[in-house]
Amino acid sequence: MLEDIVSTFGKSAIYCSESKDKKSVRKIVDTLERYDLREYALVQSVDMNVLQYAVSKDYQVLLLTSSVPPETLLDNGIGYVGVSKTAVTDEYIQSCIAYGIKVILFTVNHRYERDIFLAKGGSGFFTDEPFYLSEAVDQLSKDPFNNQVFYHGMVKSLTNRGDFTGGNRWGYIYY
Structure with missing residues (x-):
């Protein structure tokens, strides 16, 4: 409230x-x-x-x-x-x-x-x-908690952090 x-x-x-x-x-x-x-x-x-x-x-x-x-x-x-x-x-x-x-x-x-x-x-x-x-x-350059996830700043200068691809898979697109 x-x-x-x-x-x-x-x-x-x-x-x-x-x-x-x-x-x-x-x-x-x-x-x-x-x-x-x-x-x-x-x-x-x-x-x-x-x-x-x-x-x-x-x-x-x-x-x-x-x-x-x-x-x-x-x-x-x-x-x-x-x-x-x-x-x-x-x-x-x-x-x-x-x-x-x-x-x-x-x-x-x-x-x-x-x-x-x-x-x-x-x-x-x-x-x-x-x-x-x-x-x-x-x-960050690695996961500080060993959760195998990305945290702020771990992927540099990407305009897209990933997309769904065929078969409902998540993938990263690099430019």
Whole structure:
């Protein structure tokens, strides 16, 4: 529950809560308000209309899209756009940046993807590998737990970590 999280971490964390509907956005914003966390929060949704309550309360908001024109985003008080690395074009990224909209990419789990996106002017990203991408941990060259699985950074600079091949087998494609 959001209340438990914000009461535990308070101003020592940054909150990026996703709202699925108008009812939940009110609960999210009202909870953040009770703990005075406006400056520590970004409210996101796939629906621009859902975000209007957060905008009316002066919260920073992020719309998950790769097609809404930047002018429309600005007209609706949206300062961030969350885009999928597989569904967005460089043109869309650049048009948003040109309008002053911060672009956040998801889901970035490789350092080379991070570097490419940041070089394009991106502002940030969502990841499953925050320690690896921040370079707080070294790149692994072997499985530290002998589980015979790959961990962050073990396969360098691949754009694809594998694919299903004939007979439902998983294989790695090397470029």
